[in-house]
Amino acid sequence: MDVFISGVGMTKFGKSKDSLEQIMAEAAMLALRDARLDRVDAIFIGVMNVEEFVGDSNFAALLADTIGLAGTPSTRVETASSTGAGVFETAFYAVASGHLKNVLVLAGEKMTHLPTNKTTRILSEVIDRSERRYGATMPALAAMIAQKYGQEYRLPLHKLEVILSRVAMKNHANGVLNPYAQFRKKISPEDYFKSQMISFPLRLYDCAPITDGAAALLLTSDPTPVKVAGIGHATDTSAVRHRASLTSFNSTKEAAMKAYRMAKLNPSDVQFAEVHDAFTLFEIIGTEDLGLFPPGKGWKGLEEGETHLRGKLPINPSGGLKARGHPVGASGLAQLVELVWQLRGEAGEDRQLKRAEIGLAHSIGGLGNNNLVTLLERSDRKRVMAGGWNLDYHPVTKVAAKTFPTSFSEGIGKLETFTVLYATPEGFRSPLTLGFVKTESGERLLACNPGCNSPQELKIGKTCFVNRREGLFVFEKMPFWRRFKRWFKRRASGVSD
Amino acid sequence: MDVFISGVGMTKFGKSKDSLEQIMAEAAMLALRDARLDRVDAIFIGVMNVEEFVGDSNFAALLADTIGLAGTPSTRVETASSTGAGVFETAFYAVASGHLKNVLVLAGEKMTHLPTNKTTRILSEVIDRSERRYGATMPALAAMIAQKYGQEYRLPLHKLEVILSRVAMKNHANGVLNPYAQFRKKISPEDYFKSQMISFPLRLYDCAPITDGAAALLLTSDPTPVKVAGIGHATDTSAVRHRASLTSFNSTKEAAMKAYRMAKLNPSDVQFAEVHDAFTLFEIIGTEDLGLFPPGKGWKGLEEGETHLRGKLPINPSGGLKARGHPVGASGLAQLVELVWQLRGEAGEDRQLKRAEIGLAHSIGGLGNNNLVTLLERSDRKRVMAGGWNLDYHPVTKVAAKTFPTSFSEGIGKLETFTVLYATPEGFRSPLTLGFVKTESGERLLACNPGCNSPQELKIGKTCFVNRREGLFVFEKMPFWRRFKRWFKRRASGVSD
Numbered sequence: 001m002d003v004f005i006s007g008v009g010m011t012k013f014g015k016s017k018d019s020l021e022q023i024m025a026e027a028a029m030l031a032l033r034d035a036r037l038d039r040v041d042a043i044f045i046g047v048m049n050v051e052e053f054v055g056d057s058n059f060a061a062l063l064a065d066t067i068g069l070a071g072t073p074s075t076r077v078e079t080a081s082s083t084g085a086g087v088f089e090t091a092f093y094a095v096a097s098g099h100l101k102n103v104l105v106l107a108g109e110k111m112t113h114l115p116t117n118k119t120t121r122i123l124s125e126v127i128d129r130s131e132r133r134y135g136a137t138m139p140a141l142a143a144m145i146a147q148k149y150g151q152e153y154r155l156p157l158h159k160l161e162v163i164l165s166r167v168a169m170k171n172h173a174n175g176v177l178n179p180y181a182q183f184r185k186k187i188s189p190e191d192y193f194k195s196q197m198i199s200f201p202l203r204l205y206d207c208a209p210i211t212d213g214a215a216a217l218l219l220t221s222d223p224t225p226v227k228v229a230g231i232g233h234a235t236d237t238s239a240v241r242h243r244a245s246l247t248s249f250n251s252t253k254e255a256a257m258k259a260y261r262m263a264k265l266n267p268s269d270v271q272f273a274e275v276h277d278a279f280t281l282f283e284i285i286g287t288e289d290l291g292l293f294p295p296g297k298g299w300k301g302l303e304e305g306e307t308h309l310r311g312k313l314p315i316n317p318s319g320g321l322k323a324r325g326h327p328v329g330a331s332g333l334a335q336l337v338e339l340v341w342q343l344r345g346e347a348g349e350d351r352q353l354k355r356a357e358i359g360l361a362h363s364i365g366g367l368g369n370n371n372l373v374t375l376l377e378r379s380d381r382k383r384v385m386a387g388g389w390n391l392d393y394h395p396v397t398k399v400a401a402k403t404f405p406t407s408f409s410e411g412i413g414k415l416e417t418f419t420v421l422y423a424t425p426e427g428f429r430s431p432l433t434l435g436f437v438k439t440e441s442g443e444r445l446l447a448c449n450p451g452c453n454s455p456q457e458l459k460i461g462k463t464c465f466v467n468r469r470e471g472l473f474v475f476e477k478m479p480f481w482r483r484f485k486r487w488f489k490r491r492a493s494g495v496s497d
Numbered sequence: 498m499d500v501f502i503s504g505v506g507m508t509k510f511g512k513s514k515d516s517l518e519q520i521m522a523e524a525a526m527l528a529l530r531d532a533r534l535d536r537v538d539a540i541f542i543g544v545m546n547v548e549e550f551v552g553d554s555n556f557a558a559l560l561a562d563t564i565g566l567a568g569t570p571s572t573r574v575e576t577a578s579s580t581g582a583g584v585f586e587t588a589f590y591a592v593a594s595g596h597l598k599n600v601l602v603l604a605g606e607k608m609t610h611l612p613t614n615k616t617t618r619i620l621s622e623v624i625d626r627s628e629r630r631y632g633a634t635m636p637a638l639a640a641m642i643a644q645k646y647g648q649e650y651r652l653p654l655h656k657l658e659v660i661l662s663r664v665a666m667k668n669h670a671n672g673v674l675n676p677y678a679q680f681r682k683k684i685s686p687e688d689y690f691k692s693q694m695i696s697f698p699l700r701l702y703d704c705a706p707i708t709d710g711a712a713a714l715l716l717t718s719d720p721t722p723v724k725v726a727g728i729g730h731a732t733d734t735s736a737v738r739h740r741a742s743l744t745s746f747n748s749t750k751e752a753a754m755k756a757y758r759m760a761k762l763n764p765s766d767v768q769f770a771e772v773h774d775a776f777t778l779f780e781i782i783g784t785e786d787l788g789l790f791p792p793g794k795g796w797k798g799l800e801e802g803e804t805h806l807r808g809k810l811p812i813n814p815s816g817g818l819k820a821r822g823h824p825v826g827a828s829g830l831a832q833l834v835e836l837v838w839q840l841r842g843e844a845g846e847d848r849q850l851k852r853a854e855i856g857l858a859h860s861i862g863g864l865g866n867n868n869l870v871t872l873l874e875r876s877d878r879k880r881v882m883a884g885g886w887n888l889d890y891h892p893v894t895k896v897a898a899k900t901f902p903t904s905f906s907e908g909i910g911k912l913e914t915f916t917v918l919y920a921t922p923e924g925f926r927s928p929l930t931l932g933f934v935k936t937e938s939g940e941r942l943l944a945c946n947p948g949c950n951s952p953q954e955l956k957i958g959k960t961c962f963v964n965r966r967e968g969l970f971v972f973e974k975m976p977f978w979r980r981f982k983r984w985f986k987r988r989a990s991g992v993s994d
Contacts, residue, residue: 001594042730051548051622058577058623058735058863065735065866071751073730074867075583078573080555086572090587097498097593099759125548126555233539233570238555238562254568262596366555369562370571 003095004224004379005217006102007035008337013213013325014182020047020054020110021066024214028067028106031216040218041100043067043074046087046107048329050076052122054110063106079233080126081278082365083107084215084332085372089231095219107334108214109327119210121426123328126366128239131446134472135421135428139207141240141367142279143199143419144436146206148246149281151417151460153296161201163299165192167280168205170302171316174309175323177350180334182211182325199421200455206280211325215333217340226343227379229358230263232256236369241436241444246417247296251371252289252362253395259373260291264389265358267291270375272313272342272353273360274335277320286362287315290373291393314353317342332363332372339376357381406443410467412486413437415475416444420455433458437466437475447473500592501721501876502714503599504532505834510710510822511679517544517551517607518563521711525564525603528713537715538597540564540571543584543604545826547573549619551607560603576730577623578775579862580604581712581829582869586728592716604831605711606824616707618923620825623863625736628943631969632918632925636704638737638864639776640696640916641933643703645743646778648914648957650793658698660796662689664777665702667799668813671806672820674847677831679708679822696918697952703777708822712830714837723840724876726855727760729753733866738933738941743914748868749786749859750892756870757788761886762855764788767872769810769839769850770857771832774817783859784812787870788890811850814839829860829869836873854878903940907964909983910934912972913941917952930955934963934972944970 009030011023018026024045032038045060056062060074079086084107091105111119124137131141150160168187175181187205195204219228234254237243244250260266267290275290277283284298292313293301301307307315318324318338321331339359341347347356358377365371377383418435433449435458447466452458464475465482478486506527508520515523521542529535542557553559561571576583581604588602608616621634628638647657665684672678684702692701716725731751734740741747757763764787772787774780781795789810790798798804804812815821815835818828836856838844844853855874862868874880915932930946932955944963949955961972962979975983 049548049554051546056622056626057546057619058867060576061732061863061867062625062735064732065739069732070734070866071731071747073752074576074732075587075730076575077587078575079557079571090572090574090591093594093596094587094590096596097590099590099593122554125553128559129553233572234568235558235561235566235571237567238559250568255570366558369567370555370558 001096001098001221003092003228004220004222005226005340006220006224007031007037007218008216008340009034010180010215010334010337011213012180013211013327015112016212020050020108021063023110023212024063024106024108025067027108027214027216028104031104031218035218037102037218039069040072040102040104042094043069043072043104043106044087044091045074045076046078046083046329046333047076048078048080048083048109049122053114079370080365081328082332082363082370082372083329084334085361085363085374086332086365088217088333088336088374089233089372091219092228092231095221101221103219105217105219105333106214107330107332109329110212111210111327112212116210117426120423124425131239131241134434134446134448135424135432136434136446137421137425138367139199139202139279139423140419140421140434142282143202144417144434145246146201146281147419147460148417149285152247157201163284164206164280165189166302167277167283168192168322170308171277171320171322174317175319177348178319178324181319181323182209183323198423199419202279208278208321208326211327213325213327213330213334215330215337217333217336223379225378225380226340227377229265229377230259230375232258232262232373234371238369240367241446248285248289249368249371251369252286252373255371255373256290257393257395259375260391260393263375265375266390266392268392269358269385270360271355271358272317273315273362274318274320274338275315275362276364277316277322278326278364280322282364283315283320290360290362291395317347317351317353335361335363336374336376343376343378406445408439408443408445411439413439413445413464413466413475415458415460415462415464417460418458435475437464439466445473447475449475451476498593498595498718500589500725501717501719502723502837503717503719503721504528504534504715505713505837506531507677507712507831507834508710509677510708510824512609513709517547517605518560520607520709521560521603521605522564524605524711524713525601528601528715532715534599534715536566537569537599537601539591540566540569540601540603541584541588542571542573543575543580543826543830544573545575545577545580545606546619550611576867577862578825579829579860579867579869580826581831582858582860582871583829583862585714585830585833585871586730586869588716589725589728592718598718600716602714602716602830603711604827604829606826607709608707608824609709613707614923617920621922628736628738631931631943631945632921632929633931633943634918634922635864636696636699636776636920637916637918637931639779640699641914641931642743643698643778644916644957645914646782649744654698660781661703661777662686663799664774664780665689665819667805668774668817668819671814672816674845675816675821678816678820679706680820695920696916699776705775705818705823708824710822710824710827710831712827712834714830714833720876722875722877723837724874726762726874727756727872729755729759729870731868735866737864738943745782745786745792746865746868748866749783749870752868752870753787754890754892756872757888757890760872762872763887763889765889766855766882767857768852768855769814770812770859771815771817771835772812772859773861774813774819775823775861777819779861780812780817787857787859788892814848814850832858832860833871833873840873840875903942905936905940905942908936910936910942910961910963910972912955912957912959912961914957915955932972934961936963942970944972946972948973
């Protein structure tokens with residue numbers, strides 16, 4: 001059964017004095033009014049961590065009561081930071097099953113009322129426990145991915161920084177035009193480069209902000225002008241170090257493949273997209289993983305203006321997570337609300353895209369291990385597809401080897417990537433140097449370097465010595481005697497260093 | 498599209514040394530093996546509060562990885578203590594939509610590792626904030642409902658206690674026969690009456706225990722001998738005091754109505770049921786709300802042996818939440834696993850029911866405000882229904898009036914029901930006396946009574962004086978001068994007291 005969208009609504013994102021249920025009720029009311037409905041068959045609630053952010057449980061029932069719909073079935077759905085997209089998928093199945101006709105999808109998060117290091121700690125719980133205990137945060141892991149991306153595609157640091165700044169500037173410029181965005185001011189290269197270093201090389205302006213906000217959407221089996229064309233969803237290993245690649249997300253590729261297949265659309269049919277830019281580089285990687293640009297070339301589309309609001313393929317016309325704000329549970333649904341506004345031609349004079357018949361939303365859960373891709377399209381226009389559907393998208397996804405607790409205790413490795421984290425979570429000293437080290441047997445380890453306080457002291461690709469201290473791996477410069485021993489051993493066996 | 502069950506599995510419930518993901522992986526493996534599957538199209542994870550019990554977030558993706566299915570879409574679903582049933586419903590829609598063929602439903606909770614008062618505090622978060630701040634816990638609210646039930650159906654305290662003890666004894670006797678149950682010992686009336694008073698009149702043996710455990714189930718669109726016949730789901734007001742009735746749950750009645758309708762079955766067609774007995778009386782109320790017994794008569798079915806394992810309508814052949822244990826997120830799914838075992842004739846010689854073609858599971862979320870009813874049946878047997886489907890079930894559900902913040906500040910009221918809570922949550926002094934008071938304008942208030950330490954001091958129906966102190970309502974005996982004033986006023990207006 002086909003599924004359509006009959007109403008949308010969202011609150012202005014930012015810092016709110018209202019409670020989570022109040023802001024979510026506001027979004028729900030707007031969507032219900034938009035759809036001219038006063039009751040629904042079921043409610044699906046997306047919220048990532050209401051337990052720790054707000055201290056409530058049984059939130060789905062509370063919300064049904066708050067919006068005056070006590071009695072209506074209400075279910076909470078969660079897929080980490082892609083929750084807004086996850087709850088949409090779940091509600092989609094409910095309507096597609098034919099058992100429910102009108103379903104309210106409602107997602108939100110309340111985050112700004114807590115101190116930042118507490119929020120950082122709560123957000124870090126999406127990271128695998130084995131990596132979290134090193135003090136790894138979302139920005140820290142994203143920073144290591146950014147450095148690795150630069151090295152893999154031969155982008156020197158200053159070039160990488162320029163690329164990142166351009167994502168931030170583009171999305172902030174779009175945010176200016178979005179009355180629902182948290183930030184409505186342009187930023188200059190100077191603003192970007194002067195902003196605080198969070199986790200080298202990522203600055204404050206590389207990271208989506210902490211935000212309160214809610215979005216709502218009504219799904220129905222009755223035809224409306226906007227139709228759900230395709231949905232894809234995939235996970236990946238919990239630990240980042242177990243992934244086959246650090247510069248692309250398998251879970252995005254798999255999810256995209258499924259969404260294109262369900263919709264019978266090609267990446268080249270996508271006219272605009274909302275891409276999960278929790279960190280600036282993730283927008284670049286996202287557009288590559290989605291098949292919109294070739295691997296390593298996503299930044300070129302940006303440089304050449306293609307992904308700008310008036311470009312050939314606008315990315316994040318809403319301002320993205322970067323400028324609209326990132327209430328973690330709500331973002332995935334807010335992306336879909338933007339898609340609907342664009343598809344309906346209701347995005348407002350300044351922001352409205354000319355070509356808006358097929359839009360894509362891409363949402364990342366955790367550090368890229370619970371991702372969703374959703375395709376919406378106008379149901380009342382005939383599809384114009386160049387060569388028909390040929391699925392010109394065949395992503396190479398590599399599955400990581402089955403992982404066991406490592407038997408590694410000490411030895412030599414190569415520094416694959418690293419970061420120096422300045423905004424550490426509750427309980428960790430700043431700065432905190434972390435790196436992924438590849439051992440000689442090919443295993444990737446997360447390790448810290450307590451002796452290093454500056455990124456200038458480290459270089460990707462350098463050989464280092466790793467050992468275990470108090471249950472954590474520590475990487476350091478090779479001591480002289482080890483370097484000598486290694487040189488001697490290699491010489492004896494005829495290997496040139 | 499019809500939905501069938503192809504595999505089930507669960508862990509032995511109780512205190513486990515393993516982590517939550519380990520016990521859930523164990524249940525998943527058993528279900529996958531039972532269904533002879535090694536991959537699925539999606540995973541739906543039910544867990545109530547992994548954030549606070551375990552300190553993890555992004556749990557759906559973690560679990561997919563733990564069971565060796567990294568890549569597979571994985572979504573977490575939650576409806577408070579009915580989560581196991583809620584995740585089943587959500588997964589049911591996904592398969593019924595035709596988009597997914599084989600889906601793993603997996604539910605669990607890990608609770609025993611925390612101190613009891615912390616667990617009590619976490620569990621209390623399902624209660625509306627306005628009632629939670631009085632120190633109201635689940636047992637406290639259940640105790641007030643029990644007292645009200647006794648008063649409404651004219652059961653003196655000793656009779657009520659005998660009824661409660663019989664539920665506990667029946668379910669413990671069934672638990673002896675269930676190798677997966679946490680408690681496998683019979684209890685005597687002496688054991689029951691000697692057990693610690695938790696919240697007057699509920700004793701330890703009236704409350705389901707704190708448990709670790711996981712259950713798993715595979716849904717498929719390929720026909721198997723067990724079919725999902727019907728599912729119903731409904732919520733109710735968040736605050737208990739806003740409910741129209743205190744002695745039945747609207748949400749159960751609404752959910753049951755929907756489930757019977759989808760299945761085209763009557764309550765009289767149900768051959769056995771797993772009923773949410775988190776508190777002994779809830780089993781009695783449950784069987785009434787489900788239409789299996791008339792209101793106020795549920796305890797008679799028990800007294801006459803009808804609901805015993807070898808009775809006409811066995812209730813909780815597994816031992817129920819009471820004896821099998823109650824890992825909050827898992828219980829709803831564990832009930833369905835028991836249904837499947839019974840329907841397949843695999844429940845084991847001692848526990849296997851003779852008539853097991855149609856079974857019902859009933860799960861309560863929070864204090865009765867997010868409930869689900871599920872009907873499973875043999876798909877390979879012809880239904881034998883006495884007079885065809887006539888839906889001989891027309892529950893009276895009353896919707897509470899729209900609620901606003903109360904304007905009441907002080908005045909006279911009637912004590913509707915009360916409890917003295919001994920096992921108080923973190924931060925509350927024991928004992929704690931709580932009561933529902935109905936004001937002269939008909940509004941129900943939750944109030945405390947700091948001066949009262951014993952249930953003997955109070956009586957349901959008594960007039961009391963309520964005022965507000967430090968933001969909380971307090972009820973007390975009517976002071977003499979107020980009684981006099983009231984008597985005088987009434988006399989003057991010709992009202993007899």
